Amino acid sequence: MVKEEWKGLGELQFTDKLKVLTGPLGRWHRDNFGDMDKKIKKFEEEIKKIDDMVANGTYNGRVEARRKALVTCCEKWYVRKEIHWKQMARSRHARHIDKNTRYFHNLASARRRNNRIDTxxxxxxxxxxxxxxxxxxxxxxxxxxxxxxxxxxxxxxxxxxxxxxxxxxxxxxxxxxxxxxxxxxxxxxxxxxx
Structure with a gap:
């Protein structure tokens, strides 16, 4: 997807291409990973339906295979969600550090001035x-x-x-x-x- 989008941008500057790519990448992310909670809930509901069917006496190899597949997919989405939140925490932390760099530099400079013995x-x-x-x-x-x-x-x-x-x-x-x-x-x- 990125390769195709990149080719379609023609002779734009590199930085301009990167800016333009944010739109398609955002849509791709939304389509593939957006609303993870909704997707997890959907898998959990389907698993519950199969469990109810089994409790009512409907059980065969096909139902068991379907349940295993749903559980595997649900677990993958839990892992994706965990990774997503770890990355978000890291990026927020990095953003706050960048915003506070000047503040911490000024704090260190003030401390150095206060600790200096002039006379x-x-x-x-x-x-x-x-x-x-x-x-x-x-x-x-x-x-x-x-x-x-x-x-x-x-x-x-x-x-x-x-x-x-x-x-x-x-x-x-x-x-x-x-x-x-x-x-x-x-x-x-x-x-x-x-």
Missing amino acids: LVINRRMVRNQAKIKIAIREFYKELYRQEKSPMVGFRDGLVERIDEEDATTLERLPTPEEVREAVRVTSEFFDGT
Whole structure:
């Protein structure tokens, strides 16, 4: 169908041919796939009629073959309908992404502007040079996380000291039902304001 339509369009530009083809393709789609629900309902009604005939005692090999054929056709239309809706969901998603590209680009640009550090006070002096700001931030965090002996109790080499076996066992122990009830009571009193 497409080949015949394409030949009949003559010397039109490629894009114009594509535009013209939308009409015949739309009609073809409507004729072959249009109103899938109606077609499925028609098959289901015919299957029900055959089931009623069988229930009334009319049964032979021809009726059974007809029912199998109808069930097969109905299943094919269910699959087509499922594929159709998957494709529709995908195309709608793609359309919304295309429509929102400018919005998301502007959002990302605004976030970048808001997160940018234009000036920083270093050693009581305001610095505006981006390279110096990056170096100062890097040095700040290096100094912050540098591993050296800390005068603070419980800290060693910038990290918390290891806990002993008894404390580890206590932390891993499951709470008793009484401890759970007490925690729930205390929490509810806190939120109730009593």
